[in-house]
Structure formats: structure tokens, C-alpha cells
Amino acid sequence: DIAAWAKEHPGVKLAFQPGTFQMQLGKDALKDVYAATYAFFCNKEEAKGILNIDTDIHDLLIAMRSLGPRMVVITDGEKGAYFFDGTERWFMPPYPDPKPPQNRTGAGDAFASTITACLAMGKPIREALLWAPVNSMHVVQYTGAQKGLLTPEQIEEWYAKRPADFKATPLS
Numbered sequence: 001d002i003a004a005w006a007k008e009h010p011g012v013k014l015a016f017q018p019g020t021f022q023m024q025l026g027k028d029a030l031k032d033v034y035a036a037t038y039a040f041f042c043n044k045e046e047a048k049g050i051l052n053i054d055t056d057i058h059d060l061l062i063a064m065r066s067l068g069p070r071m072v073v074i075t076d077g078e079k080g081a082y083f084f085d086g087t088e089r090w091f092m093p094p095y096p097d098p099k100p101p102q103n104r105t106g107a108g109d110a111f112a113s114t115i116t117a118c119l120a121m122g123k124p125i126r127e128a129l130l131w132a133p134v135n136s137m138h139v140v141q142y143t144g145a146q147k148g149l150l151t152p153e154q155i156e157e158w159y160a161k162r163p164a165d166f167k168a169t170p171l172s
Contacts, residue, residue: 035068106145
């Protein structure tokens with residue numbers, strides 16, 4: 001139903017981050033959802049499971065995008081995240097933790113929701129990729145997936161304090 005609705009409303013950009021139930025359905029059962037998706041999010045292990053392949057991040061990005069999403073973001077925990085839109089490929093490092101994380105629950109959700117919110121606000125993907133790790137860093141300072149979420153103004157404050165090497169890097 002979601003895929004059909006998205007198709008009928010081409011001005012709507014669907015963001016999709018499958019949960020356990022959706023991943024268990026398999027990629028074929030959700031092919032229409034993938035085809036209708038504008039921005040897709042998952043972690044590296046989830047991508048391998050969805051695609052049923054064990055390969056490197058570059059091949060995972062290509063294979064996930066071949067299912068239909070216009071842009072794919074795959075997170076890799078403390079190592080950072082990767083973006084691919086069919087033309088550009090980027091790596092985004094994690095924002096440095098100000099102190100050891102309390103709980104990593106919600107980091108991926110914070111990352112995906114921040115990018116989605118940035119895109120909804122009309123920000124370019126390159127800026128969204130810079131904001132997302134800031135929110136993830138802050139969420140892991142607390143227990144739970146929502147407590148540490150930042151407002152746009154708070155993200156800007158943290159981003160202003162970023163280290164010089166905190167930037168998106170193009171991948172070849």
C-alpha cells in the first residue's frame with residue numbers, strides 16, 4: 001500500500017529503514033517499496049542479510065541501489081557511514097564521542113532520521129551527511145533511542161566545534 005501511494009504521489013519522497021519484520025519478508029516481497037524509495041537506510045550487516053551476499057561496502061551500496069532506492073546510506077557502526085546515489089559515493093566518519101558512549105542503541109535511527117529531516121528541510125545530502133553523525137554521537141551518550149536527540153540548533157552548535165578532519169570524503 002505504501003509503495004502504491006508513493007507512486008500516486010510523485011512529489012512525496014519515501015524514506016525507508018526496514019525493521020526486523022520487513023527484512024524477514026525478503027527483498028522480493030518488498031520490491032515495490034524499494035522501487036518507490038527515495039532514501040534507504042540500513043547498517044552493513046543488515047545490507048548483507050537483505051541482499052544475501054557477503055561482500056565489501058562498495059558492492060553492497062551498488063546492490064542495494066539496484067533494488068530501486070534513489071539514494072542508499074549504509075552505516076558501519078563506529079567506523080562511519082557510506083552514501084551512494086548512482087553517481088556520487090561518499091564516506092562519512094563518525095563524529096568523535098566527547099566521552100565513552102553509554103549505549104549505542106538508537107545511533108542508526110538517529111542517523112537515518114537526521115538525514116531524512118535534513119532532506120525534508122531542503123538541505124543538500126552533503127550537509128545532511130555532516131549533521132547525521134552529530135545526532136548519532138549525542139544519542140549514544142544516553143540510554144535509549146530518543147533521549148539524546150538534538151534540535152537543529154543543537155546540531156549546529158556541535159558541528160561548529162567539529163574537528164578539522166570531520167568531513168565527507170568522496171570514494172572512487
